[in-house]
């Protein structure tokens with residue numbers, strides 16, 4: 001079966017060279033030249049690997065890496081980066097990328113890295129997320145507490161989804177604003193508290209410990225409930 005690769009690179013010369021190389025190695029290659037273009041491709045096709053340049057005209061390629069991971073796509077991610085942006089960029093990937101390659105590089109090195117990341121078994125996240133007795137199915141947008149189906153709004157669902165992906169960890173208001181609203185949301189972070197309060201009301205069951213904890217001055221943590 002032909003392996004399919006998405007290459008996101010805005011440098012026309014480098015993009016053309018890498019695409020030709022990968023095609024000659026037998027991959028099916030789609031070339032995108034911006035974050036928006038890359039996202040369109042990822043939304044339509046399933047890729048075995050994505051090779052992402054970080055410096056793109058409309059943003060940072062790491063956004064696409066996060067996008068892939070949040071949707072739990074079975075796509076290996078290889079980041080291309082200049083040395084001077086290595087520490088802040090790659091450190092900021094939260095381990096979402098499988099590997100990175102520092103520019104400039106030779107094509108054979110890229111090809112070897114691509115083969116390596118695609119051989120690695122993907123960390124498959126179970127389709128239905130679970131934290132204590134709360135279960136969330138992203139495919140059907142259903143949430144249960146025990147055997148009870150909880151009627152959540154789309155926003156509450158997105159909030160809970162993000163908290164469940166990071167169960168046990170503190171998630172800040174800023175992070176929730178960026179992931180559940182969008183990076184350009186200009187309202188106050190108060191909106192997070194309003195929706196969290198609504199979510200909490202629906203999650204809490206009489207006689208059970210409250211699953212969603214406020215960490216004062218920091219954010220929220222979805223604990224292990226039982």
Ligand code: CA
Pocket residue numbers: 009010011053054055056
């Ligand atoms: Ca670039």
